[in-house]
Structures are given as structure tokens and as C-alpha cells.
Amino acid sequence: MSDTEKKTIIEPRTLKGFRDFGAKEQLARQQMFARIQTVFERFGFSPLSTPALEYKEILMGKYGDEERLVYSFKDNGDRDVAMRYDLTVPLARYVAQNQNQLTYPFKRYQIAPVWRAENTQRGRLREFYQCDVDIVGEDSWVADAEIIACYAAVLTDLGISNFIFKINDRRLFEILAETDEEKAQVLQVIRCVDKADKIGISGVMSLLEERGVGQKLQQKIQGILGAGKGQEALQAFAKISPLASELVSQVQAVISLAIRLGVSEDSIVFDPTIARGLDYYTGTVLECTLAGVEGYGSVVGGGRYDGLLDTFSNKPLKAVGASLGVDRLYEYLEENGKLTGIGGSQVLVANMGQSTWENVVAVVRQLREAGVNAELYYQDGVKLDKQLKYAESKAIPYVVIIGETEKAKDLAAVKNIQTREQQEVPLNNLVSYVKG
């Protein structure tokens, strides 16, 4: 920029559906992400990072109607490129691309932003974070239970106990379909059942009728949805056929292993109304909601998808995984005061002018080297009151003051910003004093 050029002021603004996260929010979010990562790693998942941009063809044909929400454009080299829409398709692409180099089961997590040109009028963001764990190349139902146990541990670690995992298996719907005509209607049935939380079982029944699902299949679906939840419903199910009975045993095994891996018995239940919206699930499906605040929608959702990876490879790999709605979860944690007192500076060392400057600098350095987040007030000749206001507005709990008097006595006056109390602390005790 030339200095002589007259500047036009550009209005500083963000795009609709995009937002900044300032200091306080971002500290809390990073803390939340770090804790989630720690739990994922405790369950043996490793991180994967994939690019924000992919060849457009990689993303196409995966998201059904939603495909129109993909941000795509031609890059400077005239290639058709698209911004990451979710974390599952890049995972499938990565596994296929590195199929012979990976160790299976391949257990990865990814926490990253995705972009969707959503209608912002419904309060949706166009840039938001997804947080996924997946186990690829493993057909054992043990993996399904691990996914559930892992997310239960994440929620517990974040101080949440009112969660409930609702489990179902899509094959239970498949078993109901006997004729070819009925078999062709299963996906339609699943799409209708997926709306049960919004329109109720009777709503689902009307929808089945409306969409031309056969009377006999309708009756069977009604029988299942009407059987309630939990063990009782499972037992009713098992009676349908030997195949159904076998499937029920597996659902029971998943639930009981999840419990033995740490999920409390009250936090997991078989629920035949859980179907999941995406077409690609093939077995276990799961959703987790927070009791008492169902309005948040599900905070975790996922299941087994044994076909998705076929798009990129002739060697099919089975997979199970789930996604955590981190933005939704952050909102909940924030509103319920579970994210207070996180990070930020602990101490402001006041600037009392040239005569004590050397001591002030030495103290800042000492605090930092002891692992305390400590700020130095930069400006010279600013009244202490203004410096205290700075600490206050940044919610810094302690202000350390070293004036002539304190310097002479080898101590610091430490002001507690909340109580406004001030105490004399010997310099060699300062670190332990502010660390509490």
C-alpha cells in the first residue's frame, strides 16, 4: 500500500452463516476439543487431517438432495473443486487411497470445520465443526459397542450425565420385508420412521400410507414401533423369526458390552423408532439425546455403514462410526455453566514506572517460567486504576503490584480483582500464591 494513496474504508463484516469466535468462547471451545481428543485417544483412536478442498467428483453422489449445499467452484487451474461437506467422505477417500498402507481396523478421529450453503433463516451456520470417530475394516459388533462407550466417556468427561443412547439395527426393518415388493420399500420405510421424533408413530403410519407402502408391511411396522422400547420390545421382536431372534441377540450384546465398557444402564436403550436419515447405514444405528433438553436434537448420531467405501475401491471395507454435534454441545455446556474459569491470563503485573521496571520484568518472567499465564502492562505512566480496569475487563484474577515500597521489602502487593482485597506476598512465595 502506498502511503500517498487515498484509502477507501471497506465495511468490516462477515458472511451470513459464518462467524468469529472471540477470546472467551474460543478458549472454551479449544478446551472442549482438547478434552474430546484426549478421550478419543484413550479409546485408541488416532487423528486424521484431510484438506478443506477435494476434487468435486469425490464429493458428488454421496449426499442425495443435500448435494446442492456443497460449496463448489473452478479453481485457478480450471479444476472442479469442492469444500469439505462432512468428514465421512474424505475418510472413505483417504482409506481407499492408502488401502494397502493402513493397519486394520483403522480407527481414526477428526475434528474439523465443514461447509454447507444452508438456509441461514433457520438459524443454521454455513461453517461449523464436525467431530467424528470411525472404525474401518472391522465387521465385529464389538466395534459398534466401542463407538457408543467412547462417546459416553466423552460426555461424562465434559460433566454431562443426562445423556441417553438409543440403539436400533436397520436390518430389523429388512427382516420384516418378505416379498420383493416389500423389500424394495425398506429404504422408504426407514426414511419415514426417521421422522418419528418429530411426527410421532401415528404420523409415521400416515406417511407410510401416503408413500404407498403396502398394507401388510405397514402392519408389521406398526407392531414394532408400538412395542415400546428396551428389553420388552426386543423380546417381542425376537419372536418374529429365527433371523430376527439372532439379530436381537446381537443388539443385546452391543448394549451389554457398552455397559461393561462404562455406559450406565440407564443411559442406553433399544429404540425401534431410531432409523437415521442418511441412506448409507446398513446395521446398528444410534442417536444420543440429552434428557430434559431434547430440544437440542441429538448430540451424537451414527451407525454401521458397510457400503460407503465401495465408491472409491473394489475391495469393500466395513465400517462403523458416529458424529458428535460439537457446536450444539458447546451451546449446551455454555448455557449450563460447565465451561467457566477456563484459560486466559491469571496475573497482570502492573507497570509502576522506571524505578521498579527491572523487578517487574523479572517477576513476569518468573511467573511464566513457572507455567502461570501472566501479562505485563506495556504502557509507561498509566495510573494504577486504569491498569486494574484492564485486568477487570479481561477477567484476570490477580494484579501484582511492585512499587518502591514493595521493591524495598522484596515483596509484591497482590490485588484480588473480584474481592478487591490486597495482600503482601514475599516474592519467593508469589508463584504458589497465585497458583492457589
Next chain:
Amino acid sequence: MSDTEKKTIIEPRTLKGFRDFGAKEQLARQQMFARIQTVFERFGFSPLSTPALEYKEILMGKYGDEERLVYSFKDNGDRDVAMRYDLTVPLARYVAQNQNQLTYPFKRYQIAPVWRAENTQRGRLREFYQCDVDIVGEDSWVADAEIIACYAAVLTDLGISNFIFKINDRRLFEILAETDEEKAQVLQVIRCVDKADKIGISGVMSLLEERGVGQKLQQKIQGILGAGKGQEALQAFAKISPLASELVSQVQAVISLAIRLGVSEDSIVFDPTIARGLDYYTGTVLECTLAGVEGYGSVVGGGRYDGLLDTFSNKPLKAVGASLGVDRLYEYLEENGKLTGIGGSQVLVANMGQSTWENVVAVVRQLREAGVNAELYYQDGVKLDKQLKYAESKAIPYVVIIGETEKAKDLAAVKNIQTREQQEVPLNNLVSYVKG
């Protein structure tokens, strides 16, 4: 996806200049980012997160020639949008947009990917991470010293000691220009001096001649560049004029405060050949290189830029900041073995079949609850040898084996994957045993 539809295999590939980071690399990178963040926060910086997409007009007119490398396109609402090209312009936009809500000095850090349509033939990536700290709304040179001390602490924390910060002040070039003609040539002079590390001082002199810089100014520049580095060069400088002497005092003050804040005396030096490429710097400029591996280029670069925020606001705010080349730094740490043994699973608990399954699951849970990263082998009926190979290929140090014999004696056989030694460990000692 309909099941009946015949699938076309899409070749799984990534765009040129974009790459995945698999488990091992990404674990190390995340660890590196986390440590950098911790040091930033210790110096009183808070995180800011800005969107990947901005209105195109926000980014335009800031990057000179490089502007053509900005990824820009029309979004679904026909808006001109652009992908984040650096972290400085979004910071300027954020501060201007929230000018009256922020506390000054506003000290923020941001670690995030940026996108540039670079020529990949020169080995450049099109998606890479930037890592910035900036102090906005502070004109004191004390802030300049903090930026240097903060990055020195980051490098020290990452186990690096061979770094050297080279400091200069652009105003020293301005002082040399006396006539209006010379003043108009200062920016040109700076651009030429910036090439000193590549073309040497004689190269710079030829370039000044080539670009029509006046003879008298050329001589003055040669005098300065030829004066060497450090205190001696500063003293030569101070003799030019009272104004130069004042400026030299300030450079000395920045250096000496950085030293008192923890930078070793050997790691910081005045260097008049440092000028920085970007036009917007107005005072202190700095670069940090690693002694012995100058080929990596500078790992930190930055300075004072008191004008950049003017684009978005009529209330100007002074600022100083610097950027760490994290990808370059990661490469250096990796090659020098400073990132080994980070993260990943510590323990694989073997699957020895149904008869000990309950004990196996209990042990996995116990390990995880004690904070140990522990995996369960999912498949039933797999030979132990294959399970050991899984641990080996994932570099998991311990395999815990609970067969019939061990179950009966309430202990576990623990195999060390590296030494192949196996030891019997009582179950209640297992956690402390694997924690070392």
C-alpha cells in the same frame, strides 16, 4: 445411494498442493500446536477463530502481486467470496468490526490453515497452517519485545536452542532519505534490502542501481549494510543524526528487554539487512532463523505495522505481530527426532476368546479410566500372533494378555513389543506397570 444402481469407481486422489496427515504425523502436529498455544497463553495471548470464507472485497488490495493467488469464487447466493489467505487481514477486519467491544491492547493468537493457489512445482503447498500472535492498539516498544520473547519461549519449549532473532527498524531507512526524491524511493530500497539473504549486499547494491535509486541514497545504504551487525553497527548508525540516535536507543531497548524476558543474549542481534517483504511494516522488523540450517528460511517473521487496520476503520490502531512457519518448523522437528514418542495407544488388550472376555473388557475399562490410551482387539478367534502384529504395526508398546491361566491367578501377562519380553503382572498393579 440405491443398492441396485451399478457403482462407478471414482479414483481416490487429493488435489495438487493439498495433503492428508495420517495418524503419526497428525498426533505430532497436534502436540506441537498444543504446546505453542500453551506458551502463547502464558504470555497473555487469547485465541481468535475467524471463518475460512470472507467477502472477497475484505481480502483484496492487501497482498500486492500475490493477490492472484487468492482462492475466490461466487457462492450460491452470487456473492463474491474468498478463502482465508493469511491471518492478519481477518484480524484487522475483526478488530474494526468489534472496535468498541474489545479491551486494548488486544492480544490474540490464531493457528489455522490458509489457502493460496501457489505454483506447486516449487514444492509449495496450497493449504498450509499459519500461526500468528499480534498485539493491537499498543504503540509501546515494550510490546515489540514481548513478541520476540514469546516466540523465543515457544522455540525453547519445543526443544530448539539454535535460533537467532535478527532485529531491525524500517525507520532507519526512512531517516536516510533527506530529499523528497529520496523519500519516494524508501519503499523501493526496503524491497531491495529484503533480498540481501539471497543475493548478498553487493547484489542489493546492483539492484538499487538497476531500480534507479539515487547515488547519494545508495551510498548511505551501503554504509549501513556494510557496518555489520550488533552493537557496533548500532553505534555507527547512532552517529548519523539525533533522530537516528533516538531510534537506535529504542532498538537497543527492545533487544535488552527481550533478553530480560528470557531470550539468551546470543539469540538476538541487530541486523540492518533485515527489511521484510511486505509493504505494510512501519517500525520494528524481525526474522528468526535456525543456526546451521539456514536453508529452512526464516521460521518466524514479523514486525510493527501501524497502518494496516486503517483499511476498515477511520480510527487507526497501532499493531505489532509475528508469524511462525509451523509447517517448516514441523519438518525441522521431525527430521531432528524431537517429536518421537508422542501420543497413540499405550496398550493393546488381546482378545483371548469368550472364556476370559469379561476380564478382558474389565481391564480395558480400568486402564482407560486411569487415563491410559488402551485398545481392545475386536475380532474373536484371531491368533495371538496376529494380534501382536497389529500392536507392532501401530507401535503400541504393551500387549496385555489374559488367558485362562492368567485369569485363574488374577494377573495379566504383559508383553513388551520392542523387547519381546513378557512379564506377569498382578491386575491391581497393571495401571502403574504400563504407566512406567
